[in-house]
Amino acid sequence: MSQPQIEIQLIAMLVAVACAIPGTFLVLRKMAMISDAISHSILPGIVIGFFITQDLSSPLLIVLAAATGVLTVVMVEFIQKTGLVKEDTAIGLVFPALFSIGVIMIARHANDVHLDVDAVLLGELAFAPFDRFMVGGTDLGPKALWVIGSILLITLILLFSFFKELKVSTFDSQLAATLGFSPALMHYGLMTTASVTTVGAFDAVGAILVVALMIAPAATAYLLTEDLKKMLGIAVGVGLLSAIGGYWLANYLDASIAGAITSVLGLFFFAAFLFAPHRGWISVWRKRRRQRIEVSMLTFLLHLHNHKEESERHIDHLQDHINWQRVRAKSVLRLARNNNMIVIENKIISLTGKGEQFTDEAIQHITSDKTTALESMKDEFFLFRG
Amino acid sequence: MDIQEYFSLLFTDYTLRTITLGTALLGAVCGMLGSFAVLRKQSLLGDAISHAALPGIALAFIIMQTKNTSAFLLGALISGLAGTFWIRSIVKNTHLKSDTALGLILSLFFGFGMLLMTYIQKMPNANQAGLEKYLFGQAATLVESDIWLMFWVTLGALIILLLFWKEFKILLFDPEYTLTLGFNTRFIDVLMTSFMVLAIVLGLQTVGVVLMSAMLLAPAAAARQWTDKLWVMIVLAALFGAMSGIGGTAVSASYNNLSTGPVIVLVAAGFVGISFIFAPNRGLIAQRIRYVKNRNDLKLHKTLAFMYEIAKTHEDFQHPHAIKLFNNFQGYSRKSMKKLAEKNLITFDQKMWSLTKEGFEQAANLYNQNPQKP
Known part of the structure; x- marks a missing residue:
């Protein structure tokens, strides 16, 4: 294996783990489609961030895009609260509108922006090793590795320090409220983590694959176990295996790595869907x-x-x-x-x-x-x- | 080209006419079928189906080895339906919830489609299989045959809708009752879903995978606010959809570098926003007015009840009392006194107030659900 190959697999694995953790909670909280909405609606945030920084992996861009992600959640909840439409309709209205704004912004400034919408949606993992992180002339590895690595680190720290709170608020938000930790804080904390992860991962694997990496491992794990810790473990494992399996599949077919990882994830889920003990078809x-x-x-x-x-x-x-x-x-x-x-x-x-x-x-x-x-x-x- | 020029060119220019007709028809059929999706709480199914159609398009290319629109449509239709039924099966047979199933199928099918597409691009006879076209849609590539196809689908959907109107309606609002009446609910359900998949697949070429769900939802969500009647909602949704199509095409033709799909979606979102705010009865303004009115009524009632409690203690209920009594009373204001006086329920001057006969009677019956008419 050459060095770029190792780096690509490393990035893919980090992304898989970073996605699987918030994904597990999204699936358990019945908010899986929110991740789809976030992954699309971060586009205007990315575009504005890109106008300012001209760099797809700058921290400011990540903050702006994550803010758009949280904004999506807030807007969905606002529309929901008016009682005019159901929650799923609210999601379906908000993210295409924000996404359209992003597409139009790119189109209107096509000449000064070197940013493709399909690059945001589909990503290209194969190019990730070429964007190096240089400090004072020394090469510290691909930028994507650093970005997703720090996001994963923060996610892990948050997971370990708030595991109990997350668990209680996921399964019994009323109990969480009476015990004194705010379910709203947990909710928005999780939403922010999901947004940041999506943004950090999109430029490596694309926004739609982020959704797959969040939901599919968690759903597979949920078919196999009902213990939260085991579920997190299985989800991470499935994510890791798909990342490596997908890379080699893509290598063999000479096709998109992101697509191959998703397909392997699909196989895992399909197998669990059919053969899972107790829960399988x-x-x-x-x-x-x-x-x-x-x-x-x-x-x-x-x-x-x-x-x-x-x-x-x-x-x-x-x-x-x-x-x-x-x-x-x-x-x-x-x-x-x-x-x-x-x-x-x-x-x-x-x-x-x-x-x-x-x-x-x-x-x-x-x-x-x-x-x-x-x-x-x-x-x-x-x-x-x- | 500005908007006026667009409308003057509309009847003479072939391309413009085709595109406008196409987007208008698409908007209408999406609005019509979207109404059912919104009412059945399957709003995001459209999003999942549109993504799930991608591998079908790629497989159609791999099998046929040519770029043939109808083959693409057929492939998309089959894989869209496969996705839909898998979603159903997941929800029915496992404990995974519908949102998880939707998100799963959406991303897994799309990812698989992407794998196939990139694989195709490496094949010797593939000159761009047009992944991008289906991602974002290109209304500009619409030709007359597409319009006819859309027309027939719209017509077919309309005929089916009229034929099965009763069945659709009852299935929407009370599926269990429908089953007990002996209707074949599964058949009606599959029929409805198949037409939705068909409409989505048709729309892919025009507005693209990502924005298709908004095409389906936005007109219906807007129409829902104006009426509580199903047929009015469907007609309105079709109208809103067609208008978004035309409006979006007009705006995007009037500026450089504007793709049609996103503009149509934004116009439709505009309709939704206007409907949310201004719709009578359900709209936010109407809600607010009702709220304020209820609050004021409640305040008047409260004041009247307080006065009644005081007046009751006196032999002559019309005996004047001091306004000072209200000093500790929450919700008292000069304005509410004036309002009550206007209604002839009380009389008051600078320092004193008294209930009128009418006011006394009304106050006595304030919390009486069945007041006896004298």
């Missing part, structure tokens, strides 16, 4: 199927319990009268038999002693409206689950 689907078949079986057992006559207990009855399809009827019967709830003699189904006991208890729970107790009953009675 497959396990949710299996749980639903199991629930359905167990409820069917319970219904059928209750039916047997109520009818002594043979015609109602014939094996074809399931298909003819209860109108279950063949496969479903079969699996219900199999489940009931595996659990020793029924015996089948000459195509006539009858409850076993265990089946009688099970249905008696179930009826008791259902009539006393304690349906949740059924789950523990299942654990007690079932040898096999559906």
Whole structure:
């Protein structure tokens, strides 16, 4: 690996970590779309800052752009407070308007500004190592590395010193208020951090990828765990892996690094979405199927319990009268038999002693409206689950 | 070219006419369909869909190997729909909230699209696949066939809207009830969403990915303030949308270096601002007036009730009392005394006041919800 390659990966990793931390809290606070809004509406701040400083990584520009980000949040909240439109509409109105102002400002001064809108939106990580940070003639590495490194450092300091406050205000803002730390302060603090991170990262990876780096690792982690510390850890890990994986994918395809990192993030999320234990699509689907078949079986057992006559207990009855399809009827019967709830003699189904006991208890729970107790009953009675 | 010149040229100049017609039509159809998005609280879905369309455009290019607008549109439509359904599936099957799902799909699809686009640019037969065109839109590239396409989509949306008016309306306001009535809500829902995706995809070429959501939302949000009736809102939103399109085109044609998309969005944002402030009933000014009026009424009531408590203690309720009594009373002012006198509820001079018969009766019934008419 050459030196620029190492530097690019280092920057990508720092950006990933710096984004994953505020992103986790944004996802938990149901404010993920705010990060999208901020990433677009910082444009006028960047343009004004650029007019003044002529340097995309100067601190003044970062401050101005971050201020526009916070301004967006304030405007969204103001519109929301008037009650005229819902919050999501407010977000959708504010950021395109601010973004348009930025685009027009650039267009009107196209001759004196060497700033592309697509550079802001898309970024180009590959060029980051060329912009060096020079102090008195010594080369201290790429500027982007310093910018994002200091932002990450500040984020980490804030995270460690306000972790408890952040946690409480995220999950129970009323409790936070009664305990004496202002939820509003936490809210705006987080918004400011998110804005600063977005601004610091955009020129390396572009504004839209910042959104991906904030939301995707946190969402992936949220599918895997419900412990805040673990979630932060997983989010950071996913971010780091995607940064490195994305770089090499881009290297292989000779395509945009930012796009490749996002695609790897997408793969991570997709995998978690499908395979996450308990929360993933497959396990949710299996749980639903199991629930359905167990409820069917319970219904059928209750039916047997109520009818002594043979015609109602014939094996074809399931298909003819209860109108279950063949496969479903079969699996219900199999489940009931595996659990020793029924015996089948000459195509006539009858409850076993265990089946009688099970249905008696179930009826008791259902009539006393304690349906949740059924789950523990299942654990007690079932040898096999559906 | 200034604005007057623009309007005089509008009927003679082919390019100007095409672009104006295109943006006006787009504004109208976006306003119409955006109304549903705003009312269903799916405002940001448009933003997500417009970003999610990008990989479709790139894939269409990779498969077709040519720059063909209709292939691009088809690709965009498919990937937009794929994004929409994935968002639904995330919200339905996992505990992630809708904002997370929207943000995820938006950025992930867009990033993947960007990867494909940059990959295409390295391919031998690719001479700029036009990523930028779809990012920011170029109204200037609209040609007559685009206008016809937009026209047919608008017409189709209108016909579907009229055919399914009842279903759309009931789904908007009470989805559970719709289900119990036996309507196929999933079908209506998919129909509505598909048309929204179609409108967004059409708009990509004109205003671009980033600003598309505003095209969808702004006219509808503005129209919402003026009325509580669905059909009025839709008509108004279409009108606002068309006017933003025309206005934006006029302004951007009148200055150098102004791209049309952002100007249209700003004009639409102007409509929203005006509606927020001036709309009767819902607008901020109307809200403020109502607030002040309520406060004044309350003050008068309070003063009257205070007077009643004093007058009650006296045998003759019209017996005059000293104004000095009000010294410790919050909310008393000469002005409110005058107002009460104007309404003939009290009489007063420099030092003394007394309730009139009318005033006494009204004060007695002040907190009575069902006053008995004599």
